[in-house]
Amino acid sequence: MEDVLVIGGGFAGVWSAAAAARMRTDNDVDLSITLVAPGDDLVIRPRLYEADPHLMRVPLDRILGPIGVHRVAATVSTIDTVHRAVTAVDADGRSTKWQYRRLILAAGSRLRRPALPGAEHLHSVDTVEAAVALEEHLRTCPPGPGRWTVVVVGAGFTGLEVATEMVGRLAEMSGPADRPRVVLVERADAVGPELGPGPRPAITEALDRLGVEVRLGQSIASVEPGRVRFADGTELAAGTVVWTAGVQASPLTAQIPGWRDRLDRLRVDEHLRVAEAPEVFAAGDTAAAEADPGHLVLQSCQHAIPLGKYAGHNAVADLLGLPLAEFSPAPYACCVDLGAAGAVLTSGWDRMIESTGEKAKARKMATNRERIYPPLDDADEILRVADYRVGVRPAGARI
Ligand SMILES: Cc1cc2nc3c(=O)[nH]c(=O)nc-3n(C[C@H](O)[C@H](O)[C@H](O)COP(=O)(O)OP(=O)(O)OC[C@H]3O[C@@H](n4cnc5c(N)ncnc54)[C@H](O)[C@@H]3O)c2cc1C
Incomplete structure (x- = not known):
């Protein structure tokens, strides 16, 4: 007992x-x-x-x-x-x-994984094992037109952090002649749908600054190695697809x-x-x-x-x-990491912005690297x- x-x-x-x-x-x-x-x-x-x-x-x-x-x-x-x-x-x-x-x-x-064709090719950052597998895949992804293209599905809290951080990770891994590309796909008609309108201007500005391509009102229909098909029937050569939704x-x-x-x-x-x-x-x-x-x-x-x-x-x-x-x-406070564009820190349930850029980033780093340990x-x-x-x-x- x-x-x-x-x-x-x-x-x-x-x-x-x-x-x-x-x-x-x-x-x-x-x-x-x-x-x-x-x-x-x-x-x-x-x-x-x-x-x-x-x-x-x-x-x-x-x-x-x-x-x-x-x-x-x-x-x-x-x-x-x-x-x-x-x-x-x-x-x-x-x-x-x-x-x-x-x-x-x-x-x-x-993570709730979707039942779509090729779902076994989706990556995630939900567990250590999945995140390690993603990192290994990014390093060893076979050459091809989508070698340095990463599609991130879901522009919620996790998807935003994955996409913005991925820009820097790909830049470090790829060569000078490569052109890394990060595409953020969101079913809703705005980024950070569950975060509300408060932090959205700062998030949108960061995504623009980092060159993250955003596809709103869109989802994916199927995945195969090196290629993803969207719900509207268009396709994209992409070596990596990361699922973050749900x-x-x-x-x-x-x-x-x-x-x-x-x-x-x-x-x-x-x-x-x-x-x-x-x-x-x-x-x-x-x-x-x-x-x-x-x-x-x-x-x-x-x-x-x-x-x-x-x-x-x-x-x-x-x-x-x-x-x-x-x-x-x-x-309640919320701090979203935005990669090299800093972070956005909000307070309260309506998530009014308290700080952005380097100031918010310092708070995010202190939380993630010290305070929660x-x-x-x-x-x-x-x-x-x-x-x-x-x-x-x-x-x-x-x-
Ligand atoms: C990529 C990512 C980024 C995030 N960023 C933030 C953030 O910036 N800020 C924030 O506040 N939160 C963030 N979160 C959410 C946060 O990590 C979770 O809310 C938090 O880890 C929940 O803690 P928990 O102990 O409830 O569950 P978990 O961390 O999920 O731990 C569950 C534990 O239960 C064990 N377990 C599961 N099933 C069984 C079983 N059948 N038998 C025995 N044990 C079992 C697991 O092995 C694990 O040890 C993030 C999450 C992810 C994935």
């Missing part, structure tokens, strides 16, 4: 486990806390659009080991909320079953009773508890929690970290009969930061 079982080793899972460990220490109680995830690392997903994606991870044992969280490398296959049981299978096919007193589901999200919560959410939103996230109350399965809390990309009145959290690191801290805190508070904390994240090896510091009242770490505090 596990007192607290955490599913997932991303930002939400790690901070859930750390916050639970913090409560255990603060209340001087003996509780078993186990985290189960297939990989050995916390993947820094927000950096997977950058070069060298294989570096974007930190070992889970350097976070969980010092604070006494037991880790099991396995993939959860079933959750039985009636019997409070979870089954997982490890890489050798061995099955483990736990019973839990409190469960925190933090199994994250995955993210969905882990299918494990379907095994928990309760209402799910269009992203398959579980509705949770202000304590991040699933009403229909009261021993279950959800955090990160699996949770549809209210961030502010009328605004659900976004599938973002910015929300996954505090969601994890509150879920871990509340799971143990609930076990100990202590008051639970109401989820209350820091004010957890402390390593230092139990006191990990437990200190695991407090839901402590925001992301100050820039410059990286290990």
